Amino acid sequence: MKEGPDIALIGSLIGDPARANMLTALMGGRALTATELAAHAGITLQTASSHLAKLEAGGLLTQRKQGRHRYFALSEDEVGLMLESIMGFAASRGLTRHRPGPKDPALRKARVCYNHLAGDYGVRMLDSLVAARQIEMTGDDLTLTDAGQARVEALGIDYAALKKSRRPICRTCLDWSERRSHLAGSLGEALLTLFIDKGWAKREQNSRAIRFTDTGEKAFSELFPQY
Amino acid sequence: MKEGPDIALIGSLIGDPARANMLTALMGGRALTATELAAHAGITLQTASSHLAKLEAGGLLTQRKQGRHRYFALSEDEVGLMLESIMGFAASRGLTRHRPGPKDPALRKARVCYNHLAGDYGVRMLDSLVAARQIEMTGDDLTLTDAGQARVEALGIDYAALKKSRRPICRTCLDWSERRSHLAGSLGEALLTLFIDKGWAKREQNSRAIRFTDTGEKAFSELFPQY
DNA sequence: CGGATGCTTCGATTAGGATCGAAGTATGAA
DNA sequence: TTCATACTTCGATCCTAATCGAAGCATCCG
Known part of the structure; x- marks a missing residue:
């Protein structure tokens, strides 16, 4: 009965205010570190880390390790x-x-x-x-x-x-x-x-x-x- | 600091599985009653009613009363x-x-x-x-x-x-x-x-x-x- | 006027998940 | 090696919101 793609998963990822703030920040085009994104969202680093993991699992973000920094960016156009x-x-x-x-x-x-x-x-x-x-x-x-x-x-x-x-x-x-x-x-x-x-x-x-x-x-x- | 539109609200509306199912059903183009939408989402009528109120408040849906039925449809293109x-x-x-x-x-x-x-x-x-x-x-x-x-x-x-x-x-x-x-x-x-x-x-x-x-x-x- | 149907509101319960402190891992600098 | 920085994982707490039973409106039908 259910047909078509699962929009609820994507919606819920975007639906959290903290994650939405991070995504909006990343729409700026720059890759940002977890710390920067935490600041944008107004949350602690631990919480941000968990959010970023979810966004990455959902395919919205990719991360690139560079030294001890991890840069996050939107995964594709x-x-x-x-x-x-x-x-x-x-x-x-x-x-x-x-x-x-x-x-x-x-x-x-x-x-x-x-x-x-x-x-x-x-x-x-x-x-x-x-x-x-x-x-x-x-x-x-x-x-x-x-x-x-x-x-x-x-x-x-x-x-x-x-x-x-x-x-x-x-x-x-x-x-x-x-x-x-x-x-x-x-x-x-x-x-x-x-x-x-x-x-x-x-x-x-x-x-x-x-x-x-x-x-x-x-x-x-x-x-x-x-x- | 925060700039741009608030996508979290829209995201959270779409992010609930029950609501996502309703919206997907409405993508079929037909206006549907609350009872039909509840069936599509697999929830009771009471719950559906609360979801529909939220979707309407968010501007995603409009309702049209017709006799004792209320038909819901996507609000605009x-x-x-x-x-x-x-x-x-x-x-x-x-x-x-x-x-x-x-x-x-x-x-x-x-x-x-x-x-x-x-x-x-x-x-x-x-x-x-x-x-x-x-x-x-x-x-x-x-x-x-x-x-x-x-x-x-x-x-x-x-x-x-x-x-x-x-x-x-x-x-x-x-x-x-x-x-x-x-x-x-x-x-x-x-x-x-x-x-x-x-x-x-x-x-x-x-x-x-x-x-x-x-x-x-x-x-x-x-x-x-x-x- | 009942009685039935369609839907909303209220209230109580429950579950999921957002949050952060604390501890753990990895990389770099001194 | 030792310390600092950047981040993750774990665990506990807390709160929102989804859920449904029960009761309340509204509309139609006979």
């Missing part, structure tokens, strides 16, 4: 996409955990969505790429056109490396603030990395917000014009 | 989309609640996703519409082209009525079995209704599976050819 979709619904219901403060506009303008750019800027970037026929949409699969490939390589992104991986190069991710799609996948990640490497944008400490420098703003507008 | 995205992740992790049985292939072939067609057939339908340039994708917004509008009206769907409503006519919904998008929105709903009204397809009892008749198979293949 899918997890970020799923969380973003839940955030979208929660936001539409007005379920925010903070009184809308000064940080809120910054988040809506540009923020990290796990490993790629989201918010107004993220949406504008994908729109621009599609309008310029550098990315094509069929079904729901985004595909980089030849023009797009050339463009990406001109920006200094190693397209061959992207192609080698089994990860999708382009995929859509629903933006909770804009209610539209932005670009995820390995190309989305590479582009954000590029912006940061070039000094056009900076991640804010302890926040998902991304701050563009003046040069960055200008470069972004030139690269991704709005038609 | 967004809820279905979110649940489908969680199912997608759960399925990719192999978290299914049943041993893959004879029903499984039927579900993958064609099923109801809240109010529209999903599974292989759902994906094929959207692909075909896009290939025939009757639906266009920009950003993530699907838009019905003039050709598409004519086509829809030729099928006997009241396009004007769709347009009047504030609901999006076309939107994408990620398919958990196919990992691709299919057509949701009011047009997606109208098309599924059409198939059923014409006798081309039937909803199975107590299942999300949709069974196409022989005539239906033929008509579907003609209407939505694969290029």
